[in-house]
Amino acid sequence: MSLAKKNSAEEGSVLVRDILRNLQKDFRVEFRSRFAVNIAVSFAGIVTISISLTAGGAPFPVKVQSILLWVVLFFSAMNGLAHIFVREEDQGTSLFLRITRSADSIYISKFIFNQIFMMIIGTVVTPLFVFFVGVDVIHVLHFIMSVIAGGFSIAASTTPLAAMAAKAGGKGSLFTIISFPILLPVLWISISSTAGALNEARPESGTVIFLLAFSGFITAISILLFRFIWLEN
Amino acid sequence: MSGIRYTLRVQDLAKKFNSTLLFKSISFSVETGGSLCVTGPNGSGKSTLLKILAGIMNPTGGAVSLAAAADIPPCDWMNHIGYTGPLVNPYDDLTGLENIQFVLKSGNYASRLDSLLRQFNLTQHRDKLVKHYSSGMKQRLRLILAVLNDPPVLILDEPGTNLDAGGREALSSFLDLARKQKIIVLATNEPGEEKLCGGGIRLG
Numbered sequence: 001m002s003l004a005k006k007n008s009a010e011e012g013s014v015l016v017r018d019i020l021r022n023l024q025k026d027f028r029v030e031f032r033s034r035f036a037v038n039i040a041v042s043f044a045g046i047v048t049i050s051i052s053l054t055a056g057g058a059p060f061p062v063k064v065q066s067i068l069l070w071v072v073l074f075f076s077a078m079n080g081l082a083h084i085f086v087r088e089e090d091q092g093t094s095l096f097l098r099i100t101r102s103a104d105s106i107y108i109s110k111f112i113f114n115q116i117f118m119m120i121i122g123t124v125v126t127p128l129f130v131f132f133v134g135v136d137v138i139h140v141l142h143f144i145m146s147v148i149a150g151g152f153s154i155a156a157s158t159t160p161l162a163a164m165a166a167k168a169g170g171k172g173s174l175f176t177i178i179s180f181p182i183l184l185p186v187l188w189i190s191i192s193s194t195a196g197a198l199n200e201a202r203p204e205s206g207t208v209i210f211l212l213a214f215s216g217f218i219t220a221i222s223i224l225l226f227r228f229i230w231l232e233n
Numbered sequence: 234m235s236g237i238r239y240t241l242r243v244q245d246l247a248k249k250f251n252s253t254l255l256f257k258s259i260s261f262s263v264e265t266g267g268s269l270c271v272t273g274p275n276g277s278g279k280s281t282l283l284k285i286l287a288g289i290m291n292p293t294g295g296a297v298s299l300a301a302a303a304d305i306p307p308c309d310w311m312n313h314i315g316y317t318g319p320l321v322n323p324y325d326d327l328t329g330l331e332n333i334q335f336v337l338k339s340g341n342y343a344s345r346l347d348s349l350l351r352q353f354n355l356t357q358h359r360d361k362l363v364k365h366y367s368s369g370m371k372q373r374l375r376l377i378l379a380v381l382n383d384p385p386v387l388i389l390d391e392p393g394t395n396l397d398a399g400g401r402e403a404l405s406s407f408l409d410l411a412r413k414q415k416i417i418v419l420a421t422n423e424p425g426e427e428k429l430c431g432g433g434i435r436l437g
Binding site for chain 1: 326335
């Protein structure tokens with residue numbers, strides 16, 4: 001094996017090791033405080049049950065069901081998704097993290113953490129919503145794919161925005177404002193894709209592909225630009 | 234610790250925050266076995282200078298280089314520099330040992346870890362959550378985290394903050410031993426710590 005190949009293999013294994021250690025640390029800290037998960041699950045439960053009780057058993061149109069599902073998913077997740085970076089600034093640990101790990105390993109681990117968090121929220125909220133609101137899912141596979149791809153896109157888009165908001169010290173309000181233009185197309189397509197799974201007509205798979213491609217694009221750009229957000233000037 | 238000799242070179246360093254000039258034209262060089270003390274009143278830029286040396290902050294002008302057999306690129310400095318300062322906070326929701334394991338780069342430093350824990354008197358507190366540490370214990374942990382991976386360059390910002398007499402003694406005996414094998418740059422206004430350095434620069 002040539003020296004260059006050997007060095008690049010060593011760098012790769014160090015990156016993987018660092019990502020795993022960051023993830024272990026983030027899950028340990030989150031497990032001990034349970035801040036993000038508690039808020040997200042409580043919000044999702046309260047809103048879903050409130051919608052169900054207010055409707056009083058009357059069925060909503062398919063488009064409205066789809067909109068409500070994404071409103072619940074989106075707002076349940078938002079606080080937790082921002083929390084992963086905001087916590088580092090709030091607790092004053094960001095400098096410690098910066099001197100300990102490379103920017104790439106930090107970004108990738110926070111991205112994975114947010115994807116897992118979003119998956120947990122999706123897994124808890126979606127069946128709850130389907131049950132309490134009485135959603136009739138016709139194309140089950142397309143429905144599941146829409147929820148997964150939409151959640152993936154939301155987590156991919158909000159991770160770099162959370163880093164920006166945390167570095168700017170703006171916390172919640174700034175995060176919500178800067179995420180609006182980026183998340184608008186994601187929510188739009190997710191709602192339309194989910195509505196397609198609730199209709200009789202055969203759904204289009206293009207919406208799911210768009211969401212996955214959008215996530216890939218945002219993630220690639222974010223990995224390249226993250227070091228400029230993360231390092232002090 | 235390898236026998237490689239390093240040189241930390243600083244040339245015409247300047248830092249400006251908006252229109253406020255913090256310092257300019259700072260030049261010096263320190264080799265392995267040398268130490269430098271940065272002193273000056275509060276707000277004179279000691280911590281900023283140390284952050285620039287540690288590669289955490291970019292200067293407005295000038296350059297910092299760390300040379301061994303070949304120049305080390307700034308992206309690789311993290312592996313060669315041990316830095317601590319008042320704003321380096323370990324994770325409150327992790328134990329002292331978990332914070333140390335997070336920083337530890339290789340299992341080869343396990344025996345060094347035991348000796349550092351003993352030296353800084355943290356062995357019996359290693360399994361406590363850091364949020365239950367006193368400020369002096371947190372400072373001892375910060376020092377252990379900075380020196381744990383045996384970096385050839387140590388950049389220490391106010392290392393004696395919050396330490397009691399025992400802690401200060403442990404710090405000065407550690408620095409006394411380390412300065413023969415490393416480059417040490419420390420910012421302080423403590424006369425006791427200034428004496429540990431071979432040279433000094435004053436800001437402000």
